[in-house]
Amino acid sequence: MSLFWRIFLLNALVLAVATAVLLWAPVTVSVPILLTEAVVLTGGLIVMLLANAVLLRIGLAPLERLTRMMTTIDLLRPGQRLPVTGHGGIPDLLRTFNEMLDRLEAERSTSNARALSAQEAERRRIAQELHDEVGQSLTAVLLELKRVADRAPEDLLEDLGHAQETTRGSLDEVRRLARRLRPGVLEDLGLVSALTSLATEFSTHTGMTVRRRFPPGLPPLDREVELVLYRVAQEGLTNVARHAEASTAEVSLRRTADCVELRITDDGLGPGIVREGAGIRGMRERALLVGARLSIGPRPGGGTEVLLQVPVDVPSDAPSSGDRTPTGTGDRNE
Missing domain, CATH: 3.30.565.10 (Histidine kinase-like ATPase, C-terminal domain)
Structure with missing residues (x-):
């Protein structure tokens, strides 16, 4: 039974019960309506609304669970599924939602594998370039500074020493980054x-x-x-x-x-x-x-x-x- 017919029949049941009560109960309505009659009619309306609300709450509870799941689902925490319960079209809806999560998690896993593989390849390439290009260039600069320091006058030795230490520190940092990348x-x-x-x-x-x-x-x-x-x-x-x-x-x-x-x-x-x-x-x-x-x-x-x-x-x-x-x-x- 579809969700439409379930809701329709629940409402019809409430109205049928109310009609039967009016038919067989010793209750009449005067013109104008008396106070006691207004109280009885108002009480009957409240009872019908409450009964309708309770029945709809029971019938739509699986949909509320589905709504909460849809707002909190995280594909990085796999395995979250809804129990397939209820009647009519609700179990089909919950089953379809769980199957959709299965497909999304499988596709997410496949795409993650490709992305992480490409990321590791890019890290290896950058690490290799840091080591071969930047590292060798800094090593050449360090050697050149050493040769200049050997021929420089006394008043420039301190500045050249600072330049050598800065270059050596940069070379160590490049090597450290290369090791972290690869x-x-x-x-x-x-x-x-x-x-x-x-x-x-x-x-x-x-x-x-x-x-x-x-x-x-x-x-x-x-x-x-x-x-x-x-x-x-x-x-x-x-x-x-x-x-x-x-x-x-x-x-x-x-x-x-x-x-x-x-x-x-x-x-x-x-x-x-x-x-x-x-x-x-x-x-x-x-x-x-x-x-x-x-x-x-x-x-x-x-x-x-x-x-x-x-x-x-x-x-x-x-x-x-x-x-x-x-x-x-x-x-x-x-």
Whole structure:
């Protein structure tokens, strides 16, 4: 039965009951209407309106749930679906809405994969140009300043020394940017070494204490999964530096029964201080790319906790991927 006929029949039922009451009840209407008759008619009208409102509320409740879902749905948090309940055309409407969400999430995942792949390719290209073009140019400038300083008079040595230090600092910054854009250590030595290097660089650059916990036993991971874990850790530490006002952070990576967990915690202000922006949404998009679960919330004792859970399906005795070198890692703190 369509929604139109359901509403029509509900109203017809209310009117039929009211008509039957008027027909069989010992109630008459005088001209002019007496006060008691006006009270009875007004009470009957109120009862009909209330009955109609209750029946319509029950009949249209699934549509209200659909409206709330449509205003709050977020494709970066997949799996939100409405229960298919009700009668008439309402279950078909809810089922169609859920199928639409399935298609949108699949298309979003595909487009995200293409966009992130193009983004990583562009990062590699920019990092290569920074290293080959800007880095070599600054190195040439630094060597030229050294040759000029060797022949310069005494009163110019201090100025040339400042110019050399500025150029050397710019060269170090270019190299640091190139490493952030293209983590070569991730490709060469593996995820644990890359995260160790990231934490060390972050601590040196910000002055914050960064603890690392990387117990052995990680399963083999795809390059794509390793890159997602690295980028989420990178963005998580960046958010700590920008917003948390923390003095200590911790990066941990461990294996559980069915997934690999990356956890970034800090002792700062906690979540809710800053609105969710492009950085966190980028983390959610990367998590969706590998079917991972990302949660960001308060940390027990204060601060924020970022938890990324990447599902894995490997035998329990599979060899650990960890580093690509034979050196062990264990728990390490900095």
